[in-house]
Amino acid sequence: MTHPPTVDERRLSPRVRRLIADAGPLVALIVLIVVFAVANPVFVSPGNIGILLSQAAVPLVIATGLTFVILLGGIDLSIEGVVATSSLVFALTVANDRNDLALGLFGALLAVLAGSVFGLANGLANVKLGIPSFMATLGLGAVGIGIATVLFAGRSPRVLDSGMRMLGQGSTLGIANIFLIAVLVLVIGWFVQRFTRLGRYGYVIGGDEAVARLSGVRVGRYKIGAFVLGGTASGIAGVLLGSQLGVGMPTIGSGTMFTAITAVVLGGTLLTGGRGGVLRSFVGVLIIVVLANGLILIGVNPYAQVAVQGLVIIAAVVATGWRLRTRVRIIK
Amino acid sequence: MTAVLEVKDLTKRFRGVVALDGVSFEVRPHEVVGLIGENGAGKSTLLKVLTGIYQPDAGVVLRNGEPVTFRNSSDAARAGIGMVHQEQSLVTSVSVAENILLGAEGDAVRFGFYNWPKLNAVAQRQLDKIASAISPTTIVEKLSFAERQLVELAKAMYVEEGAQVEPVIILDEPTSVLEGAELETLFAQIDRLRQIASVIFVSHRLEEVLRVSDRVYVLKDGRSVGETDAASADIDLLHRLMVGRESSAQFYHEDEQLPVDEAPVKLQVKNLTRAGQFEDVSFDVRAGEVVGIAGVIGSGREELSRVLFGAEPSTSGSIVVDGKPVKFASPVDAVSSGFGYIPAERRIEGIADGLSVAENIFLVAPQTAAWGPFRNPKKALEIAGAWIKRLRIRTPDERTNVGNLSGGNQQKVVLAKWLNSPELEVLILDHPTRGLDVGAKEDVYIFVREQCAKGMAVVLLADSLEETIALSHTILVMRDGRIERRFDAPAGSKPKPVDLVERMV
Numbered sequence: 031m032t033h034p035p036t037v038d039e040r041r042l043s044p045r046v047r048r049l050i051a052d053a054g055p056l057v058a059l060i061v062l063i064v065v066f067a068v069a070n071p072v073f074v075s076p077g078n079i080g081i082l083l084s085q086a087a088v089p090l091v092i093a094t095g096l097t098f099v100i101l102l103g104g105i106d107l108s109i110e111g112v113v114a115t116s117s118l119v120f121a122l123t124v125a126n127d128r129n130d131l132a133l134g135l136f137g138a139l140l141a142v143l144a145g146s147v148f149g150l151a152n153g154l155a156n157v158k159l160g161i162p163s164f165m166a167t168l169g170l171g172a173v174g175i176g177i178a179t180v181l182f183a184g185r186s187p188r189v190l191d192s193g194m195r196m197l198g199q200g201s202t203l204g205i206a207n208i209f210l211i212a213v214l215v216l217v218i219g220w221f222v223q224r225f226t227r228l229g230r231y232g233y234v235i236g237g238d239e240a241v242a243r244l245s246g247v248r249v250g251r252y253k254i255g256a257f258v259l260g261g262t263a264s265g266i267a268g269v270l271l272g273s274q275l276g277v278g279m280p281t282i283g284s285g286t287m288f289t290a291i292t293a294v295v296l297g298g299t300l301l302t303g304g305r306g307g308v309l310r311s312f313v314g315v316l317i318i319v320v321l322a323n324g325l326i327l328i329g330v331n332p333y334a335q336v337a338v339q340g341l342v343i344i345a346a347v348v349a350t351g352w353r354l355r356t357r358v359r360i361i362k
Numbered sequence: 363m364t365a366v367l368e369v370k371d372l373t374k375r376f377r378g379v380v381a382l383d384g385v386s387f388e389v390r391p392h393e394v395v396g397l398i399g400e401n402g403a404g405k406s407t408l409l410k411v412l413t414g415i416y417q418p419d420a421g422v423v424l425r426n427g428e429p430v431t432f433r434n435s436s437d438a439a440r441a442g443i444g445m446v447h448q449e450q451s452l453v454t455s456v457s458v459a460e461n462i463l464l465g466a467e468g469d470a471v472r473f474g475f476y477n478w479p480k481l482n483a484v485a486q487r488q489l490d491k492i493a494s495a496i497s498p499t500t501i502v503e504k505l506s507f508a509e510r511q512l513v514e515l516a517k518a519m520y521v522e523e524g525a526q527v528e529p530v531i532i533l534d535e536p537t538s539v540l541e542g543a544e545l546e547t548l549f550a551q552i553d554r555l556r557q558i559a560s561v562i563f564v565s566h567r568l569e570e571v572l573r574v575s576d577r578v579y580v581l582k583d584g585r586s587v588g589e590t591d592a593a594s595a596d597i598d599l600l601h602r603l604m605v606g607r608e609s610s611a612q613f614y615h616e617d618e619q620l621p622v623d624e625a626p627v628k629l630q631v632k633n634l635t636r637a638g639q640f641e642d643v644s645f646d647v648r649a650g651e652v653v654g655i656a657g658v659i660g661s662g663r664e665e666l667s668r669v670l671f672g673a674e675p676s677t678s679g680s681i682v683v684d685g686k687p688v689k690f691a692s693p694v695d696a697v698s699s700g701f702g703y704i705p706a707e708r709r710i711e712g713i714a715d716g717l718s719v720a721e722n723i724f725l726v727a728p729q730t731a732a733w734g735p736f737r738n739p740k741k742a743l744e745i746a747g748a749w750i751k752r753l754r755i756r757t758p759d760e761r762t763n764v765g766n767l768s769g770g771n772q773q774k775v776v777l778a779k780w781l782n783s784p785e786l787e788v789l790i791l792d793h794p795t796r797g798l799d800v801g802a803k804e805d806v807y808i809f810v811r812e813q814c815a816k817g818m819a820v821v822l823l824a825d826s827l828e829e830t831i832a833l834s835h836t837i838l839v840m841r842d843g844r845i846e847r848r849f850d851a852p853a854g855s856k857p858k859p860v861d862l863v864e865r866m867v
Binding site: 224225226227228230233234236237238241242244245246247304305 | 415434435436451452453455456465466471475476478
């Protein structure tokens with residue numbers, strides 16, 4: 031009996047291919063780092079690495095929370111509104127130049143809680159009112175911007191609490207505090223994803239919601255839970271940005287949503303849900319931050335950078351998702 | 363001896379339609395009970411009542427003599443009733459262990475936190491019960507279809523842990539996608555299961571029901587119309603009970619198979635290769651000929667059918683239609699060359715759920731009911747009505763959502779969709795009778811014969827070897843991506859299943 035050589039290839043290749051696809055974003059990140067390091071040695075200087083890490087912090091926090099929502103096959107478009115509200119709650123409850131409140135860390139927690147409440151509202155709108163997450167979060171995002179604008183009242187409240195400003199500006203052992211906080215968020219996110227029902231059921235519901243329901247899983251709860259995680263992460267991001275810039279303002283979160291969504295997708299979490307994870311999103315965040323930073327260092331016209339970034343991201347998604355294109359399928 | 367499960371006068375209505383009309387049956391300890399019935403006979407409804415997904419309008423369910431009420435699937439699981447679903451119900455993106463314990467993790471998850479070693483150990487215990495070597499930590503998407511079914515079985519066995527009674531395991535059409543050796547494994551599993559549980563076996567393959575069951579109940583129009591010991595029953599009898607009409611020995615309408623030696627060659631496949639899937643596949647299909655392709659999972663036949671329809675690209679080789687080479691970049695090209703494809707994944711690739719029966723029928727050839735670029739709704743309804751009558755599609759009307767029809771009737775809508783296209787010349791049938799009952803199957807067979815008489819060229823990937831042999835003029839056996847053997851199968855002198863199996867494995 032002679033078997034054609036294709037047999038072994040067929041048995042092995044899917045696994046190998048999956049491995050390659052899994053490692054794809056990491057490989058892309060390493061390639062980018064090497065290319066930029068060769069093109070401009072400043073890229074790997076300690077100073078620039080420090081900048082890279084602090085630039086990665088806020089996107090990492092947001093992307094970690096967002097990963098839970100996207101794993102369900104949902105989306106959170108309220109990020110910038112939530113970040114805005116949170117930054118203003120933060121700036122107005124810690125020592126500031128607008129009122130006499132000086133709640134310190136408690137103020138920061140209130141701001142994070144504001145994010146959680148937005149997440150809860152997103153989840154309830156999605157689950158209880160049956161509004162697609164796309165629409166529900168888009169609407170509540172606008173509510174967030176609105177609330178922030180009212181609180182802003184025409185002039186940025188300045189943060190005067192020096193302890194709170196250290197959150198975003200200080201460093202510990204030479205590493206930016208803001209990055210350490212982001213890594214802590216990532217570790218918590220990873221733990222939730224790996225060891226809690228909220229995390230595991232996210233994969234199950236995103237993978238096959240009907241099966242989850244038939245198995246007696248209370249799907250609605252876990253969905254709401256994922257949105258709360260997403261909102262909380264945006265709340266934390268609002269505090270970090272408010273602390274870093276020393277003000278609260280409605281536009282403080284501009285651009286964070288683009289970065290976060292692309293980071294999650296680039297990392298390899300499927301927009302259709304069920305597959306992916308927070309560590310992948312970490313890789314995605316690093317790719318985007320390295321790209322933005324590296325393009326400046328190799329002298330790409332700063333005005334063209336956003337466009338270049340967008341194109342590179344589309345190319346990267348095509349490259350990592352190419353293997354999925356063989357079958358006939360519908361892309362909505 | 364008390365029955366482990368007894369159903370008395372169970373009735374269930376849906377908006378005036380009676381799905382179950384006083385069904386009664388019982389399952390005794392360590393017994394395998396076969397349950398057969400046509401589509402719409404009430405099998406699915408009955409199973410859904412037994413697993414707590416539907417609540418009956420009247421009647422009682424007794425578990426070990428005690429009346430029980432199942433408000434949801436967890437209640438049924440607590441009473442020790444486990445089910446292996448017809449459409450696989452595993453979440454492929456998570457591990458085997460998570461699937462087995464899904465929704466009922468017990469001690470393995472405390473206060474929302476996972477204890478992985480414990481979770482895996484409990485899952486391992488279920489896998490051990492059915493002597494499966496699958497590791498609980500494997501992600502389900504890496505398993506073959508047959509392996510996944512074992513995981514389903516292990517999941518069903520898990521109800522034993524919560525219930526502390528011997529479980530009743532319901533197998534809903536477990537054989538519909540298995541072949542050859544996989545089937546034997548399943549039968550061995552059922553024999554093993556009999557030692558530790560009672561089994562309800564639902565299948566549309568009558569031979570198999572008789573082979574594994576102790577007793578058989580026949581459902582028709584929501585009632586149990588017959589109960590018989592498997593040992594003393596015969597297929598014709600069951601047929602008659604189920605279908606309510608004389609069973610024809612010529613189930614496959616073999617006498618209608620016309621010789622095609624003189625007919626022109628419609629489709630030529632030359633050295634077709636898709637790297638890693640199949641290679642160097644060549645064959646001809648004449649007008650009016652059915653070419654059946656047999657092979658186990660992994661033989662490359664599924665991939666071949668998808669390449670023939672342009673759903674996946676080929677690496678090399680050519681496809682020739684009416685002497686002209688064609689190149690399919692997508693199914694759109696295949697359709698314009700007169701190809702039609704009846705997919706195995708009916709729910710995903712065959713019907714457009716949410717659209718009406720009529721709209722589905724006109725998906726392929728909308729021009730058959732149009733004024734220029736505009737729809738002609740009146741004509742569309744007329745033509746759709748004609749197809750519904752001709753194929754005996756059971757639907758309230760043309761406007762009904764196709765997703766609400768039973769599997770057999772959905773398949774008929776898919777057939778109508780293609781047959782409505784005037785250009786159709788080549789039909790690729792990928793498991794056209796999967797999950798269909800005897801009556802609906804026979805309708806499909808009649809249609810294959812009718813189309814052949816009109817000169818249609820048919821490539822068939824059938825559900826069973828019997829079906830492949832009976833319907834085909836020519837049979838190709840594929841193994842490891844190559845055509846292993848070609849059999850002529852003229853009416854009256856067909857090859858035997860064993861001849862094919864020898865070449866398949």
